[in-house]
Amino acid sequence: MTAARLTTRLTERLGLVHPVILAPMAxxxxxxxxxxxxxxxxxxxxxxxxxxxxxxxxxxxxxAEADVGCGFITWALERAPDLLEHVLARRPRAIMLSxxxxxxxxxxxxxxxxxxxxxxxxxADAELAIEAGAQVIVAQGAEAGGHGDxxxxxxxVPEIADLLAARSPETLxxxxxxxxxxxxxxxxxxxxxxxxxxxxxxxxxxxxxxxEPMHAAGLAADGDATIRTxxxxxxxxxxxxxxxxxxxLRNRFTDRWHGREAELGRAGEAVDREWREGWIAGDPERANxxxxxxxxxxxxxxxAGAVVERMTAEAAALLAGR
Amino acid sequence: MTAARLTTRLTERLGLVHPVILAPMAxxxxxxxxxxxxxxxxxxxxxxxxxxxxxxxxxxxxxAEADVGCGFITWALERAPDLLEHVLARRPRAIMLSxxxxxxxxxxxxxxxxxxxxxxxxxADAELAIEAGAQVIVAQGAEAGGHGDxxxxxxxVPEIADLLAARSPETLxxxxxxxxxxxxxxxxxxxxxxxxxxxxxxxxxxxxxxxEPMHAAGLAADGDATIRTxxxxxxxxxxxxxxxxxxxLRNRFTDRWHGREAELGRAGEAVDREWREGWIAGDPERANxxxxxxxxxxxxxxxAGAVVERMTAEAAALLAGR
Numbered sequence: 319m320t321a322a323r324l325t326t327r328l329t330e331r332l333g334l335v336h337p338v339i340l341a342p343m344a345x346x347x348x349x350x351x352x353x354x355x356x357x358x359x360x361x362x363x364x365x366x367x368x369x370x371x372x373x374x375x376x377x378x379x380x381x382a383e384a385d386v387g388c389g390f391i392t393w394a395l396e397r398a399p400d401l402l403e404h405v406l407a408r409r410p411r412a413i414m415l416s417x418x419x420x421x422x423x424x425x426x427x428x429x430x431x432x433x434x435x436x437x438x439x440x441x442a443d444a445e446l447a448i449e450a451g452a453q454v455i456v457a458q459g460a461e462a463g464g465h466g467d468x469x470x471x472x473x474x475v476p477e478i479a480d481l482l483a484a485r486s487p488e489t490l491x492x493x494x495x496x497x498x499x500x501x502x503x504x505x506x507x508x509x510x511x512x513x514x515x516x517x518x519x520x521x522x523x524x525x526x527x528x529x530e531p532m533h534a535a536g537l538a539a540d541g542d543a544t545i546r547t548x549x550x551x552x553x554x555x556x557x558x559x560x561x562x563x564x565x566x567l568r569n570r571f572t573d574r575w576h577g578r579e580a581e582l583g584r585a586g587e588a589v590d591r592e593w594r595e596g597w598i599a600g601d602p603e604r605a606n607x608x609x610x611x612x613x614x615x616x617x618x619x620x621x622a623g624a625v626v627e628r629m630t631a632e633a634a635a636l637l638a639g640r
Numbered sequence: 641m642t643a644a645r646l647t648t649r650l651t652e653r654l655g656l657v658h659p660v661i662l663a664p665m666a667x668x669x670x671x672x673x674x675x676x677x678x679x680x681x682x683x684x685x686x687x688x689x690x691x692x693x694x695x696x697x698x699x700x701x702x703x704a705e706a707d708v709g710c711g712f713i714t715w716a717l718e719r720a721p722d723l724l725e726h727v728l729a730r731r732p733r734a735i736m737l738s739x740x741x742x743x744x745x746x747x748x749x750x751x752x753x754x755x756x757x758x759x760x761x762x763x764a765d766a767e768l769a770i771e772a773g774a775q776v777i778v779a780q781g782a783e784a785g786g787h788g789d790x791x792x793x794x795x796x797v798p799e800i801a802d803l804l805a806a807r808s809p810e811t812l813x814x815x816x817x818x819x820x821x822x823x824x825x826x827x828x829x830x831x832x833x834x835x836x837x838x839x840x841x842x843x844x845x846x847x848x849x850x851x852e853p854m855h856a857a858g859l860a861a862d863g864d865a866t867i868r869t870x871x872x873x874x875x876x877x878x879x880x881x882x883x884x885x886x887x888x889l890r891n892r893f894t895d896r897w898h899g900r901e902a903e904l905g906r907a908g909e910a911v912d913r914e915w916r917e918g919w920i921a922g923d924p925e926r927a928n929x930x931x932x933x934x935x936x937x938x939x940x941x942x943x944a945g946a947v948v949e950r951m952t953a954e955a956a957a958l959l960a961g962r
Binding site: 440441442459460461468469470471472473474476477479480495496497498499501502504505506508509510540541542546610611612614615636637 | 762763764781782783790791792793794795796798799801802817818819820821823824826827828830831832862863864868932933934936937958959
């Protein structure tokens with residue numbers, strides 16, 4: 319397939335070849351994956367996640383000369399706010415903030431001259447992101463893998479596009495959640511987005527830090543096989559605000575605990591240890607495989623660069639050629 | 641705006657001007673609304689819903705010379721199966737079955753020479769619809785108003801498009817849930833749909849059977865204002881299978897009962913009566929306003945024909961002109 323181009327405000331403002339952003343997935347999006355997406359012409363974001371400084375440093379080192387950014391879980395960053403300066407000192411290509419109020423952190427990102435992306439899950443969140451002066455708002459629907467809220471991408475994107483048109487037309491908009499191929503990307507663009515943020519499809523790549531049995535579980539799953547649930551976070555005692563659940567593959571663990579959250583919350587260390595041991599072993603039944611509904615569209619593990627190029631080429635063909 | 645056309649397999653096979661189907665919303669989609677959509681060149685479906693024969697007859701009478709079809713709630717039709725023959729005797733333009741196994745009813749629809757539409761919420765449902773020999777599968781995402789399940793339109797449509805391409809390429813595919821303007825319609829088409837089924841946007845029309853205060857509540861709401869919940873059905877003792885919840889505007893009633901379903905299930909006649917009195921009064925706080933997330937994209941009550949024509953014109957422009 320030829321390396322078709324899609325020029326949008328996002329590619330122009332951020333100097334990208336393709337309007338594709340790697341979702342900064344905690345654990346899965348390390349330096350290798352972020353670098354691969356950056357080299358292909360997208361925006362690669364390291365999954366700064368829960369704020370482990372040494373891990374983040376190692377990922378920036380691994381990305382080496384590739385120009386990558388970093389995403390944070392905002393409520394976790396609140397507990398280790400120095401980490402933002404630490405990462406800004408590495409001159410990241412962009413900073414993304416998700417799952418919390420971005421306004422306290424935005425001035426430091428702006429002062430560093432680094433583009434600020436704010437991921438939002440509701441219209442109300444988007445109003446905070448506008449106040450924070452985000453250069454890019456990422457509207458994430460509940461079909462996304464991993465953490466998210468309730469709104470769907472298909473309605474959230476045009477509603478925020480209308481909000482931005484009225485209130486802040488220079489702010490760019492990207493769509494996240496459920497986008498795994500050129501069809502989803504083309505849909506996002508006609509809904510009013512300037513680009514897409516891609517998680518699950520880039521999770522299913524050779525460069526992602528994902529255990530092989532979890533990759534295999536993802537490839538075997540269809541889109542009906544996921545569930546949005548609090549149970550992985552309750553098991554491992556991750557202190558997520560209640561509105562944010564995680565989309566994962568349904569498995570023995572979710573079958574056992576989903577719907578019994580109060581009991582799980584009291585279950586203590588044995589369940590926590592069992593989950594973490596399962597995670598380290600890459601066991602898709604004892605721990606959880608963090609993927610979105612778009613897993614039903616994914617049938618191969620590929621190099622990330624090939625995924626980015628094919629998505630864009632497919633989207634360009636759909637938008638040019640019907 | 642000019643009356644642009646979008647020719648798809650759906651318009652060709654069903655003889656439509658626009659690839660737009662009215663969602664057969666119980667109570668709201670009566671003969672007047674179905675006829676208005678049919679006259680505008682879409683497919684108008686009366687909301688046969690819970691199977692009240694006299695109401696359905698009155699709606700076909702009201703549609704008069706307009707060629708309209710009828711949608712059923714499949715699990716309700718199982719309890720009054722003679723209703724299907726009764727409606728087929730009126731020579732409907734199409735029959736749509738939603739929320740249940742269509743296979744027992746499909747042979748009678750096929751024998752009558754009437755196009756069969758099956759609405760599905762999962763990939764597993766789609767496999768039953770293929771077995772039923774549906775001419776059109778409607779893939780409905782959870783962003784839809786009223787009853788639905790968990791999958792999102794953005795991932796369900798391409799996944800079922802792939803399933804149909806492999807297993808039943810002559811079966812048409814429509815997208816439902818979250819589609820309220822030309823952007824959503826264009827998105828559905830690039831995702832692989834041949835047309836769209838529209839609920840909330842056509843609920844917000846002059847011809848819909850909707851109480852004025854509920855229309856007003858819908859116009860005032862943004863897309864964050866809805867919730868998927870079982871509480872309206874528990875209140876009125878409607879015996880919906882547990883997987884199907886209803887998306888409604890959050891209000892005093894849902895604030896009170898959502899999360900207390902077991903208690904509501906035991907609450908008995910007083911709550912039921914209060915809800916029904918609220919419904920008859922058109923009270924958006926005592927009863928529920930059945931709309932989807934796309935309500936945040938809707939700011940006017942208009943004639944249904946104008947909505948159908950504008951959606952198509954906007955979608956055609958987006959797909960032709962980027």
